[in-house]
Amino acid sequence: MAAGALVLASAVWGWTFVLVKDALAELGPLGFLALRFSLATLLALPISGRGVWEGRSWRWGIPLGLALFGGYLFQTWGLVHTTAGKSGLITGLSVVLVPLWGILWRRRPEARTWIGVLLAGGGVALLALGAEGLGGGAWLGDFLTVVCAFSFALHLVLVEEAARVVPPRALLFPQLAVVGLLSLAGAGWWGELGLPASAQGWLALAVTTALASTGAFALVLWAGRRVGAGRMAIVLATEPVFAALLGWLLRGEALLPLQGVGAALVLAGIVASSRRRLR
Numbered sequence: 001m002a003a004g005a006l007v008l009a010s011a012v013w014g015w016t017f018v019l020v021k022d023a024l025a026e027l028g029p030l031g032f033l034a035l036r037f038s039l040a041t042l043l044a045l046p047i048s049g050r051g052v053w054e055g056r057s058w059r060w061g062i063p064l065g066l067a068l069f070g071g072y073l074f075q076t077w078g079l080v081h082t083t084a085g086k087s088g089l090i091t092g093l094s095v096v097l098v099p100l101w102g103i104l105w106r107r108r109p110e111a112r113t114w115i116g117v118l119l120a121g122g123g124v125a126l127l128a129l130g131a132e133g134l135g136g137g138a139w140l141g142d143f144l145t146v147v148c149a150f151s152f153a154l155h156l157v158l159v160e161e162a163a164r165v166v167p168p169r170a171l172l173f174p175q176l177a178v179v180g181l182l183s184l185a186g187a188g189w190w191g192e193l194g195l196p197a198s199a200q201g202w203l204a205l206a207v208t209t210a211l212a213s214t215g216a217f218a219l220v221l222w223a224g225r226r227v228g229a230g231r232m233a234i235v236l237a238t239e240p241v242f243a244a245l246l247g248w249l250l251r252g253e254a255l256l257p258l259q260g261v262g263a264a265l266v267l268a269g270i271v272a273s274s275r276r277r278l279r
Contacts, residue, residue, distance in 0.1 A: 002223040003270070006235040009216040014088060014242025016212045018250055019204035020076060021084040026201045029076040030183055031192030035205055037072075037180035040213035044173045047218065051170035060162035061174020067158055069179045070151035073186075074144045082141025084251070088243025089127045090145040095269075096121035097153035098233035105161065113230040116269040120237040123265030126258055127240050153233065159221060160229035168221035176213065237266050 023032055051057055079087050096117055099109050109117075162171055187193045196202045223232060241263045 023204035028192030033183035048173040065175035065178020067155040074148035078144030092240035120269030126262030
């Protein structure tokens with residue numbers, strides 16, 4: 001059930017790459033994030049429970065929010081300079097970075113986790129190589145998205161640690177609030193505060209707020225108490241698969257044969273990491 005929840009979150013996030021790319025034609029990166037996460041924070045409050053006001057929720061929620069803010073800042077900023085397809089694929093590199101962060105906590109991943117990481121990481125690499133047919137994108141956008149992958153990998157490791165001591169729903173509001181406040185401060189400083197000017201912009205804001213922020217992170221926090229960070233990262237590596245498929249369905253972007261091989265490797269990584277050991 002936890003793996004299914006993570007796949008659902010990945011599907012929603014894969015869809016949002018196209019939506020956010022279109023919305024950035026009307027709003028700056030920080031302006032869009034300020035609206036998205038301010039509204040998501042308000043939606044999260046009713047479902048966060050009374051535990052949200054305990055000190056431990058904020059002691060973990062603040063670093064979670066900082067890692068999440070870094071991920072979304074560099075991802076959204078990178079989308080200004082690269083394509084939605086490449087952004088989704090490069091973000092998937094976070095799957096190979098999670099074990100590196102986990103080592104800092106002296107956590108030694110299981111052998112099957114490493115096998116899954118290698119398979120999924122190779123799949124993401126093939127997806128990225130095959131993405132050249134979707135449009136180049138500037139090197140700056142690609143570099144910013146690589147930085148975002150590091151931040152998202154750190155966030156997954158922190159989710160696993162925090163879920164051991166804090167109820168998952170109590171972590172939802174603090175981390176979203178941190179992202180919202182930092183985004184508002186940045187948008188005000190850079191003069192990016194504003195509202196979408198089209199129905200398409202409002203649709204992107206609604207989907208990313210309710211489904212991709214409040215809803216998806218509620219699922220990730222819930223799953224974080226049931227599976228480790230390494231396995232979470234591998235299942236969430238389906239995000240670039242969904243990004244490529246939805247880019248093909250919604251924008252007519254070609255799904256190249258090399259990308260199909262990459263998608264198959266990502267799925268193989270999920271199976272390898274989830275397979276129960278034989279007695």
